[in-house]
């Protein structure tokens with residue numbers, strides 16, 4: 392079938408392909424432990440669920456305003472202002488069906504073909520996909536295991552060129568769990584201010600952090616006017632299937648992004664936004680409990696992986712992923728991921744699903760029960776020993 396050239400440049404997503412393979416094996420009777428999925432295994436908190444149901448029953452089932460209902464935009468602006476110590480106004484908030492849409496719209500609004508975009512590699516694959524789709528040029532910034540999966544400052548500076556228009560950062564980071572330091576952010580901010588660049592700061596894991604604090608580049612001097620914060624309810628409130636995300640941006644840019652909303656999805660379902668208000672304004676204990684559970688699992692999985700010969704893993708500081716180095720097993724990432732799926736019944740993702748510099752690594756999500764994590768560790772250990 393003939394489609395446009397740009398469609399040919401748009402890939403699918405590695406996680407979805409592995410999930411399909413795992414499900415095909417399950418259909419044949421295999422027992423698979425799923426550590427490939429990037430979503431909390433917790434239920435949406437009951438108060439949030441109830442708020443959504445209440446809104447549905449009250450008839451909140453029509454179109455709403457394109458940028459989001461005023462009460463949610465206000466609640467988000469207030470929450471972000473308090474958390475980041477900056478003043479965010481409701482007109483800077485654009486609510487979308489999931490955070491991914493903010494990435495899509497930002498790329499559409501800010502990039503011309505040929506513009507350069509710097510993004511981390513390994514990194515969330517959507518950024519590379521969108522860059523190709525737009526016809527912009529991706530400049531991968533390598534994250535180094537020996538730096539706890541942060542970038543080298545000199546390397547970053549060498550990637551900036553007169554064609555650079557946008558820098559994408561993501562902290563806490565998918566797939567490595569790394570967290571950028573204040574000085575990392577200052578380096579990026581200095582370049583952005585000096586050269587008048589845009590920053591897309593993906594902060595979807597900002598409440599899932601174990602060490603230090605989650606800082607936003609938008610809170611550095613002069614940065615609010617050149618930063619788009621991408622955030623979401625998906626991970627923080629275990630709401631992946633609700634599709635509720637948002638961007639925080641300068642009001643001048645918001646007016647353009649809103650036209651993209653109008654011409655694509657029209658609005659985010661209002662009853663879902665009501666649940667979002669409850670998530671932000673209601674009790675936060677469920678988030679704390681979820682993060683405490685992730686923290687405990689992190690200890691178990693890091694210790695377990697590091698005790699398997701041929702594997703070593705940096706302790707992640709945020710999100711719910713580990714990114715172990717697998718060079719010692721003598722297989723490439725794709726081959727090893729396939730081996731674990733077929734021979735150990737453990738679904739994980741090859742590091743290369745997150746870019747070329749992911750070779751030699753795999754991504755394991757610990758959004759699964761401690762029992763399953765322990766069982767998966769035993770299976771991986773036995774499968775590696777058989778090699």
Ligand SMILES: Cc1ncc(COP(=O)(O)O)c(C=O)c1O
Pocket residue numbers: 429488489490491492515561564565593595622623624625631635636
């Ligand atoms: C780094 C990162 N950004 C954005 C998203 C998108 O989240 P959502 O569209 O569910 O809000 C994800 C989801 O996996 C992610 O890992």
